[in-house]
Amino acid sequence: MEWQFFLEVLVGGLLAGVMYSLVALGFVLIYKASGVFNFAQGAMVLFAALSFVSIQAMGVPFWLALLLTLALMVLLGVGIERVVLRPLVNQPPITLFMATIGLSFFLEGLAQMVWGTDVHGLELGIADEPFDVGGVFISKFDLFAAAVGGTLVAALALFFSKTKLGRALRAVADDHQAAMSVGIPLKHIWAIVWGVAGFVALVAGLLWGSRLGVQFALTLVVLKALPVLILGGFTSVPGAIIGGLIIGAGEKLAEVYLGPFVGGGIENWFPYMLALLFLLVRPEGLFGEKHIERV
């Protein structure tokens, strides 16, 4: 049945989009708190997943390995703040962006140096098998990932809007100097947000690692997150999830229904085109903050 197939492509795309959102969330967190596009997010995903499987390979039980990796990622976040970002406070955003490019290569090398270059399998105990809903196959793993993504987004949205720390993070993102002048401890804020981004990287790394294996190619999943960010806005946590859903569904439907007319293989560039079209209408993205400046 054609409508069943359409539904299957749509649902599959939406669920794939949630996986993209998980990676996009890490970018949003850092950008919200520091106005920095963190080029190293992909490397952080790799570092987190590789650390987890390597610690587990030493015979450490799952939950303990998870806690140890989380601690490691928080330490890494604090370390990044100390060594890379603190000396660059009040520097132009492009300087901070360039620093994250350097950080990306450093983390990729560090991950391989510390944990080795071998590919690891990762089983989270949720089979990536389909179940049949009226002739439409839906992956159990995708549903699990969607639940994790949804929970994460809800928790982060609440954190940013309802907690004192969350509001402080937003203030820092608006203006470093103004935030510091009203007593917000910028250094601590950055360390916390990089730590939280490390946690998000760990979640994304585990889910993507379970799907692709834990290997260097995990750094490439950021390519899927970029159009999500463009579309959803760099500063919106719900935007990351809505953007992911639109991009995921859009690229799958395009590949299946438009692909055959142009030779196929359009899934890589179509999301970017879709995001650029959105930009024509809403330059700040669907949920990004509008910047109004007095001239």
Added chain:
Amino acid sequence: MNKTAVAVSLALLTVAGVAQAADQFIPIPSYRVGAYASGGAKFYGGMIDYLNYVNMKEGGVGGVKLTYEECETEYKNDRGVECYERLKAKNGGASAFNFMSTGITYATMDRAEKDKIPLMTMGFGRADAQDGRAFKYVFPLITSYWSQATAKVQFLGQRVGGMQNLKGKKIVNLYHGSAYGKETIPVLDAMAKKYGFELQHVEVPAPGTEQQSQWLEIRRARPDFVLLRSWGVMTPAALKSAQKVGFPRENIVANWWGGSEEDAIAAGDAAKGYIAGSFALDGRQFPVIQNIEKTVYGAGKGNLSDKGFIGTVNYNRGVVSGILMVEAIRAAQKKYGAKTLNGDQIRWGMENLNIDAKRQQELGVTDMFPQVKTSCQNHEGSGYTRFMQWDGKDWKPVSGWIKADTGVTLPLIKASVDKYSQEKSMKLRDCAAEK
């Protein structure tokens, strides 16, 4: 600090071996860091172990000690070219290069021709280069991409009880969206025409981390088999996606780039039953592997940081690469004498390889790879592929060595070589006159 750590810290430097001008120099353009380091470290580890084994066991080849020097390419074309330039004239001159990269091979082909240094492209690279009349310095030894593609279809023929039973079957070619991925499309089209099966090509945009839509299309098409032409992360992503749409992994057949432990382990349980081609079998059962472990690792000179990887697919491929390199040097020494030889002389040796059953037994490699006999015109020397199935822990052979369908490949090679020679305004070698 383990060897990986050393390799990473020296990523931007050339790792010097023990090279002296009077020895036979073999450049090692390895990739031990970056996206493909996992396979590269084992492949080049196996190759280096074999060179050291020959030195330790025989004192080199014909009394000429083998020396090597590593250069890290990171599997990147620009770095590969840099390594080529850095090593080509070192230590008396390079014997031959094996980049284990189609991209770097293409990037260095013209240079190698000019410098008269052979490129060993065992199992990969330009398929039509098996015609030595046009590609004097390129050697796609054992099996080219086109040979493998025809072997894959023949393997499916065996699975359905004969090639005649392929008529009416439906096969999907799921390929990497790159020049590498597209290379076998004409061969498979010719096979489909010859045997009457329905063939559908489905492209996966590189790198292939997400394949939901392609596999939904496959589920809708309901093919009998999927031929996978994958590379890197595309392989586990394909297997996981196949699992997700309920496509049996037993009906997926990949080429050798998708047939290592790294590919299968990354996919976890989804890889169980999956089949891939191979030109060099894995395992420690071969005397040559056992001898390397005893002699080289026994002396504490093994290249792998973890001995557990001895006998893995990529390690054994590396050993085979070392064997072919050394056998080419031996063949060349018979003509030019036991002394340091230049690239062109090694090219002659590579063009006159004869690793028959007797020689395989002497080398301790019986059934590890097919017999190889090259000539001026035939730079492949074999054309055989064998198929392995992942049982969840190991690769197990599920076929004998299957010879390429030369009725399909040779006309395509001829057409491609004719076009190439016209574009280059070159005259093909007269192999009869060179005898």
